[in-house]
Amino acid sequence: MVDSRFYPPGKSFSITELAGFLDAEIKQGDGNASINGVSTLLDASQSDIVFYNDAKYKDDMAVTRAGALLISPRDLEDISDLPAAILLVDNPYKSYALIAQKIFPLQAQTKPVAGVQTEQIHPDAVIGLNVEIGYGAVIGAGAEIGDETIIGANAVIGPGCVIGRRSIIGANSVVQFALIGDEVHIHPNVSIGQDGFGYAPDFSGHVKIPQLGRVIIQSHVSIGVGSDIDRGTLTDTVIGEGTKLDNQVHVAHNVHIGRHCLIAGQVGFAGSSIIEDYVMSGGQVAFNGHIHVGKGARILGASVVVKNIPAGEEVAGYPARSSSHWRKETALLSRLLKKRKTTNNE
16 A cells, blocks of 8 residues: 555546546446556455566455456456456556556656655654764655754655664665664665656567555664665565665565565665565575575675575585585586696696
8 A cells, every 4th residue: 555654646537537547348347436546466355456477476366356457358367356457458567557557647756755845844843852864965845854864964854764773874864755663774865765767668669567556664773874775666675673784785666575584785675675684694695586585695795696595505506505515516627627737638
């Protein structure tokens, strides 16, 4: 559900109006029914429109409560007794992006941080006791800053954001569309809650998908210098309690990082990856999107994680696999190369 602290209500359109906008065929449903939101299949309500383009979400589609569904004719056989209105389109993902822009036109681009605000601290902001605010910092309308928190020089706290007690927001950091817990340390030059990298690819021009989610950072988290955490597309990007991120870590939209994880510098998490509690990652690791890393897994530095990692597993290499196998493979290759060199010299 779109958070009203950050986004105004969506514009309302009838099923017929949306079908006309997309040049879609209404396969079933009441054309006069009203739609004013977008959602995932599982989280949708009667006023939301959703899309389906992947068989792995077939079970989600079977139980969706959405008011309308965008689907390709080739996938119609996956539908069984769905009460939602059905709109047939060639490219459901692109069509969803276009509809999302129409319902939330102001959110196709990042909402201005300060709008027409001329004061350093907006009159509607709520500032706790003993808060320190550095020179040039800006705090937007409706933002809440907890007791004893420090806001560094030239930091920007966007409208509606919540910062907990005894937290530190470093100089030149930008926080938007975010809810942050207690005793969180955000180092300088960190960007939180910016637009996720979401596009529906198309040969006629890639279509921007509005990013309508939030960033949730739980208590006792540390985020290193120059890191960035993108807000979710529809759901939230989440950093769990006690997790520590080193410098220059990138967390893409919809990523969930669990509690008490340790992430070294220059690690990148692609969209919608799920990292369970107590995972440890060395530096310069790349995590593929939509993967699941189990509790307590350990990822050695410079690995590339392309598939799910079981709980407690230690992995290394490209692609990341059991570190014991990786060491054996590396040793074997080294011996083979030495043997070949010796043979050639003979």
